[in-house]
Amino acid sequence: MAQYFATPSWLGRFFTRIKLLSIEQESLVIEFKNATKQSFLIKDFNDFSQLQNRIFSAKINLTLGENSAHTTISFLNKAQAKALNIAINQYFSQALEHKINNAKALLKRTALDEYLRDSNTTILSAEVFSLSKRYQQNRNVWQGYLPSNSSQFLSVLASAKNKNDAIAQLRNKYERKQLAQRADFYNNVESNPLTNEQRLAVIRNNDKNLVLAAAGTGKTSVMVAKALDLIATKQAMPEQILVLAYNKTAAQELKTRFIKRAQQAKLSSKSPEVLTFHALGLQLLQQAGKGCNISPFVSDFGALSSWLTSWLSEQVQGQPVLLSAFIAMLDKPLVSCDTHKSKFNATQVLAILKDSGQLKHEVDKYLKCLAAIRAEQLTDSEITQRLKRQNNQLNTVQLSTNQLNTSQVNSNQKSTNHHSAAAQLLIAMHRAYKAQLIAQNCIDFDDMILQATQAVNKQQVNVPWQHILVDEFQDISAARMALLNSLIKHGHKVRFTAVGDDWQSIYRFSGGNLALTTRFNELVGSHSLTLLQKTFRYNNSISDVAGCFVMQNPEQYKKLIITHTQVAEPQVILLDDVYQGKKSLELKTQQTINTIQKHHANASIAVLSRYRYTLNKVQQHLASQQKSANVAFLTLHSAKGLEADYCIIIGLEQGKFGFPSSQQNNPLLEALLPSQDTFAYSEERRLLYVGLTRAKHKAYLIADAKQPSLFVKELINDNYPIHIASTLFSK
Numbered sequence: 001m002a003q004y005f006a007t008p009s010w011l012g013r014f015f016t017r018i019k020l021l022s023i024e025q026e027s028l029v030i031e032f033k034n035a036t037k038q039s040f041l042i043k044d045f046n047d048f049s050q051l052q053n054r055i056f057s058a059k060i061n062l063t064l065g066e067n068s069a070h071t072t073i074s075f076l077n078k079a080q081a082k083a084l085n086i087a088i089n090q091y092f093s094q095a096l097e098h099k100i101n102n103a104k105a106l107l108k109r110t111a112l113d114e115y116l117r118d119s120n121t122t123i124l125s126a127e128v129f130s131l132s133k134r135y136q137q138n139r140n141v142w143q144g145y146l147p148s149n150s151s152q153f154l155s156v157l158a159s160a161k162n163k164n165d166a167i168a169q170l171r172n173k174y175e176r177k178q179l180a181q182r183a184d185f186y187n188n189v190e191s192n193p194l195t196n197e198q199r200l201a202v203i204r205n206n207d208k209n210l211v212l213a214a215a216g217t218g219k220t221s222v223m224v225a226k227a228l229d230l231i232a233t234k235q236a237m238p239e240q241i242l243v244l245a246y247n248k249t250a251a252q253e254l255k256t257r258f259i260k261r262a263q264q265a266k267l268s269s270k271s272p273e274v275l276t277f278h279a280l281g282l283q284l285l286q287q288a289g290k291g292c293n294i295s296p297f298v299s300d301f302g303a304l305s306s307w308l309t310s311w312l313s314e315q316v317q318g319q320p321v322l323l324s325a326f327i328a329m330l331d332k333p334l335v336s337c338d339t340h341k342s343k344f345n346a347t348q349v350l351a352i353l354k355d356s357g358q359l360k361h362e363v364d365k366y367l368k369c370l371a372a373i374r375a376e377q378l379t380d381s382e383i384t385q386r387l388k389r390q391n392n393q394l395n396t397v398q399l400s401t402n403q404l405n406t407s408q409v410n411s412n413q414k415s416t417n418h419h420s421a422a423a424q425l426l427i428a429m430h431r432a433y434k435a436q437l438i439a440q441n442c443i444d445f446d447d448m449i450l451q452a453t454q455a456v457n458k459q460q461v462n463v464p465w466q467h468i469l470v471d472e473f474q475d476i477s478a479a480r481m482a483l484l485n486s487l488i489k490h491g492h493k494v495r496f497t498a499v500g501d502d503w504q505s506i507y508r509f510s511g512g513n514l515a516l517t518t519r520f521n522e523l524v525g526s527h528s529l530t531l532l533q534k535t536f537r538y539n540n541s542i543s544d545v546a547g548c549f550v551m552q553n554p555e556q557y558k559k560l561i562i563t564h565t566q567v568a569e570p571q572v573i574l575l576d577d578v579y580q581g582k583k584s585l586e587l588k589t590q591q592t593i594n595t596i597q598k599h600h601a602n603a604s605i606a607v608l609s610r611y612r613y614t615l616n617k618v619q620q621h622l623a624s625q626q627k628s629a630n631v632a633f634l635t636l637h638s639a640k641g642l643e644a645d646y647c648i649i650i651g652l653e654q655g656k657f658g659f660p661s662s663q664q665n666n667p668l669l670e671a672l673l674p675s676q677d678t679f680a681y682s683e684e685r686r687l688l689y690v691g692l693t694r695a696k697h698k699a700y701l702i703a704d705a706k707q708p709s710l711f712v713k714e715l716i717n718d719n720y721p722i723h724i725a726s727t728l729f730s731k
């Protein structure tokens with residue numbers, strides 16, 4: 001007979017099917033009168049058992065199994081049931097104590113020794129939070145059986161409202177601990193102590209993290225500090241950290257800074273791996289033993305252009321459907337002296353385009369389309385779908401701008417079908433291009449990304465990185481994201497941090513997909529978000545104007561920017577382009593530079609413009625006057641990531657080559673580029689934000705008062721806090 005058992009009371013002999021209840025080898029065994037048995041492991045019980053005494057017998061309440069089903073066994077002998085109940089609960093509390101110790105170890109490993117990752121919350125839920133929940137439901141009984149430290153442990157956890165609250169509390173606790181313990185490191189890792197928000201960006205190592213910044217908030221400092229913190233706390237070796245920079249210069253700068261800071265912090269002088277996406281692709285391909293010859297098309301635009309010219313000519317001459325699509329998609333209608341002719345053949349079309357210089361423009365357009373297809377790695381069916389989606393719009397545009405030639409086209413295709421013929425042309429072009437690369441036995445930059453992704457997915461390379469940090473995430477393309485996803489998937493517990501600023505997304509034309517930042521949760525995944533809102537570069541005046549301007553677009557994140565430097569007067573200054581009574585952008589820029597240099601002799605000055613040609617004129621003039629020392633001439637796109645004491649933004653006229661540029665993308669290209677928000681000139685708006693925030697002290701805007709651009713009008717009419725230093729504008 002087992003040591004602990006209970007038989008039915010004398011009453012029970014009539015009312016229960018049970019013959020015997022006993023503990024055998026850590027299980028509670030129920031033996032029935034019909035000679036069947038059921039056995040339950042006591043450690044799997046959900047709660048303590050409870051004894052209830054009646055006049056002639058006792059009953060034991062048990063919580064068995066996964067769904068906490070309550071089972072009551074009645075009509076037991078009172079004395080036996082009492083002893084059995086105590087024994088069951090002793091077994092259970094021992095098992096529980098063991099579970100609590102495991103839970104403590106698990107919690108320490110996943111939430112106290114490191115930042116609690118989303119991927120660890122499921123196990124935490126099952127092994128830890130479920131215990132605290134049950135403790136909460138039966139607190140008094142549990143406290144009676146458990147040692148006080150175990151009760152306390154569960155009690156702290158049980159104070160959370162729900163699972164998400166518990167996770168938030170644990171993360172918060174970890175952050176506070178790190179902030180205190182690592183304060184010294186955070187004070188000294190960069191030339192200035194990190195701000196609290198920068199520290200949090202360093203500490204948060206969820207599976208996925210988004211550091212959403214504004215201009216001049218020290219994104220680079222965060223990248224450097226984060227990588228060095230991982231190394232200093234031995235969470236990673238330098239070679240397990242991959243940092244992706246947006247170009248070679250940025251990569252080199254980051255590397256130098258890592259080495260310098262690591263030496264100062266007395267850490268391994270080895271830098272984390274800092275690469276551009278292309279260098280990463282190339283490195284992976286080399287490891288996978290793939291051919292990596294770079295196509296001459298990559299560096300010789302002329303060769304690419306002439307290849308495409310002859311390919312296009314051949315195609316449209318050979319296939320009437322493609323000719324029809326080609327004509328329908330022309331940016332300008334065909335003009336010919338033979339207007340009486342209702343039909344053109346391909347040779348005539350090409351000749352007309354060539355004579356008018358329009359062929360080059362058309363080839364450039366198709367090159368842009370090719371680049372868009374390559375940057376996003378669009379498949380044939382995606383090309384078709386995108387053109388189809390834009391079909392209505394295409395037809396509207398075509399019918400309004402190209403009426404003449406739609407009627408002239410020698411084709412039985414209706415205009416509604418042009419999109420499919422256009423898709424056919426683009427797909428054929430893409431295929432021909434790929435075939436051309438194969439014939440050259442070469443790859444291009446997009447192949448580096450695509451083929452590297454394939455090599456990682458096929459596990460032809462080893463992924464040594466456990467931490468991946470990506471700078472300028474707002475301009476990431478779908479193809480690059482696919483490469484990152486493959487690294488995350490095939491690496492070991494990779495933690496991914498994206499650092500970016502949705503206000504500075506300006507590279508849609510090369511595949512930049514802002515939605516990956518603005519809809520991060522949906523498109524990239526659940527993550528920890530840290531905002532960097534304290535800016536060090538510019539003052540509150542520049543910040544207010546630039547921030548308010550960019551936030552007009554409701555699609556942009558709302559941010560509350562705080563500036564390190566405060567000024568009382570407006571530091572964004574609007575000037576007209578008239579010098580001594582005559583319109584001259586060159587002389588007005590020169591005068592502005594003179595004014596700056598009078599007060600600040602060695603100031604760095606950047607002259608910024610939407611288009612290079614506007615800059616060239618001014619640059620040549622200033623060079624001829626020997627006035628270009630300390631002055632950089634940059635397009636707004638190339639000014640990304642740079643800073644100067646003063647900026648002068650020129651070319652703010654209305655028009656195709658003004659700012660905002662009213663140049664519409666060809667509908668064909670528009671269909672292929674990543675989709676964008678519907679706010680008018682949204683990318684141009686961000687470009688002005690980038691321009692204004694390059695300046696540390698003052699930003700000058702020079703515009704033609706007779707035909708100011710929409711942006712200038714908005715700044716004036718909506719009473720932005722700028723200084724209008726022009727009587728022409730004041731009027």
Ligand SMILES: Nc1ncnc2c1ncn2[C@@H]1O[C@H](COP(=O)(O)OP(=O)(O)OP(=O)(O)O)[C@@H](O)[C@H]1O
Nearest residue numbers: 192193194195215216217218219220221536537641
């Ligand atoms: N914690 C800090 N304290 C003081 N200065 C800082 C701090 N962090 C960064 N800075 C300074 O702020 C300036 C801007 O930093 P950084 O160039 O990294 O900004 P950014 O966020 O990359 O800007 P952008 O997006 O405009 O290129 C630098 O001069 C940097 O030294």
